[in-house]
Amino acid sequence: MSEQGKEHAEHTSHHPTYGTYIMVWIGLVALTSITVTVAGIKLGSLTLITALTIATIKTLMVTYYFMHVKFDNRVIKIFILVCLIIFLILWILTFSDLSFR
Amino acid sequence: MSDHEIAAVQEHSGHVVHRDDEGSKMGMWLFLFTELLLFGGLFLLYGGYRFEYSEGFKAAAADMNVFIGMINTVILLTSSLAVALSIAALQENKKTLSMGLLWFTQVCGLAFLVNKYFEWSHEIHNGIYPGGPALENMSNGEVIYFGLYYTMTGLHGLHVIVGMIFIGFVMVFIQRDKITSTNYQKLENAGLYWHLVDIIWIFLFPLFYLLH
Numbered sequence: 001m002s003e004q005g006k007e008h009a010e011h012t013s014h015h016p017t018y019g020t021y022i023m024v025w026i027g028l029v030a031l032t033s034i035t036v037t038v039a040g041i042k043l044g045s046l047t048l049i050t051a052l053t054i055a056t057i058k059t060l061m062v063t064y065y066f067m068h069v070k071f072d073n074r075v076i077k078i079f080i081l082v083c084l085i086i087f088l089i090l091w092i093l094t095f096s097d098l099s100f101r
Numbered sequence: 102m103s104d105h106e107i108a109a110v111q112e113h114s115g116h117v118v119h120r121d122d123e124g125s126k127m128g129m130w131l132f133l134f135t136e137l138l139l140f141g142g143l144f145l146l147y148g149g150y151r152f153e154y155s156e157g158f159k160a161a162a163a164d165m166n167v168f169i170g171m172i173n174t175v176i177l178l179t180s181s182l183a184v185a186l187s188i189a190a191l192q193e194n195k196k197t198l199s200m201g202l203l204w205f206t207q208v209c210g211l212a213f214l215v216n217k218y219f220e221w222s223h224e225i226h227n228g229i230y231p232g233g234p235a236l237e238n239m240s241n242g243e244v245i246y247f248g249l250y251y252t253m254t255g256l257h258g259l260h261v262i263v264g265m266i267f268i269g270f271v272m273v274f275i276q277r278d279k280i281t282s283t284n285y286q287k288l289e290n291a292g293l294y295w296h297l298v299d300i301i302w303i304f305l306f307p308l309f310y311l312l313h
Contacts (some may be wrong), residue, residue: 047311055304068289083134094148
């Protein structure tokens, strides 16, 4: 068996405990109520930015803990990063086109 | 796959079964990226049109029921927690607990869809549907908003149904001991799918319900 395989076998056994998951969930619900509260206040253009920032933080929490990316090996981490960069390029190019028309 | 896992598989079936959990996980992630592009394209469309028709979007979103949207968000977040916990439970060989948590996830998925049903019926009742009386008197921005609303939440709802079917299959596998504490990648993959559905809703909720 390769060294990498051994390393991985150890990694999978390091999944978080029930308590960690419940803490993450409490955080997610708290962030949801914050988004709703903030949206009720008239902040103008800041509303969208705060909503998207909070949604991004929630996404990171879900992927990192619930989807176990924190405990995945480097190959999968890089894999996800590359795909996110491709996705961001798609967004940035489209919106730069849209805003400078 | 580690040595003791191969040994465990051999013990039960008498012959070596080749299994690549890491490859399976990677395949699932690859599939999730195609899902990301599918919804990403729709979010791009949303972004482009919102940029152009911000007033119409705001007017249309004013009728949304923020409370139901928020309840649905909490339902999906809780179901995601249940899936994550069910994996942890199965890893500790607590089959009954794991199954119970997956049943809870199914109930959450169903509750989400029931809420969605009431929401859509309310809007359709108010004449907001293709060719409907209310839609005809709306501005372009509002019509586009509702078009995207039905498409995106509808496609998301389909994903919830698919996720429930996926988890249903996994539950049968757990019941028949095809998914065990040493062989749980299928459950993990179902979980990944369910969390993706959750993440999509995390973005849909503020974008369609919280425009002021």
